[in-house]
Amino acid sequence: MFWVTCSEELNLNLREAAWVSILPPLASVFVTSIAAQFSDNLIANGVETTTVRKICQAISFLSPATCMILSSLDLGLQPWEIVGILSCGLALSSFALSGLYCTHQDISPEYASILLGITNTVGAVPGIVGVALTGFLLDSTHSWSMSLFAPSIFFYLTGTIVWLAFASSKPQSFSESD
Template structure:
């Protein structure tokens, strides 16, 4: 859970910080356009969040094991932005607004994590869910410090958005998916000393 939270935060924080500059410098949108399109992924996420929650609830109510539901949702949350970032970083001759649409869709689908990773804390231990989330979220905050600065450093060194912004995010999304699919479990845990 800790590594998965770190991976998701890497993509989230670096894109939150650098997409306006990417839209302006790489896609040649003027500053006003870049500012407006930068708000599209969070707005689209509001819609996707309600879809993701209904999707997960329907799977659970139809008898799908909770761990499997969490794995499906988290895989969507990581693989969708990884695919969209890959499409955005290769030269397909796309128009700027098509790239904006692809990135918006991918980043919006990352909201499936709310029905994946973020529900797993509660699944594992309703009593200690807040502590578990506090632990994973503390590590998840590190990319907001390191990832954002490192992206800027690599961008200055390489002048490549693909290498500085997209490649690290894709790497963390893919490895996070592998780790999540390999080890994640929603099996309830008992952390009480009295019951050990």
């Protein structure tokens, strides 16, 4: 999807868009090591695990939302500047590895794999529905900003609010042996 946006919205040819599409995953590798050190240092300095997970997940959700907002505004940015902004936002979403994805292990080391399977399955549903929604919105608005970025920003912001309100890394009783 990133390369489609680059090729159509930023007027890059497919070869340029293909090369540009590798930037977010490469940046994510770098950001992941920063996120891991960041969260480990906070926990080592006595910050509660739930607080650390909330901070990391908030970074993971709010960074791409902010970058999508910036790239959607008419700020007179050049295509490569927009690509850089979007790549940074997508790379910072790697903080989820120190947020949501560690929470399963925090809640229940014994059942972490099952919990991850459940959350990934539930999380896949919006991805499936989102493809149809994006296509419908693109046909209706003829705007990538409105069809792709607006719903994504909405769900990032909603996810942040829900995560901050309800997330917990406290061990759960179902993980205790009988």
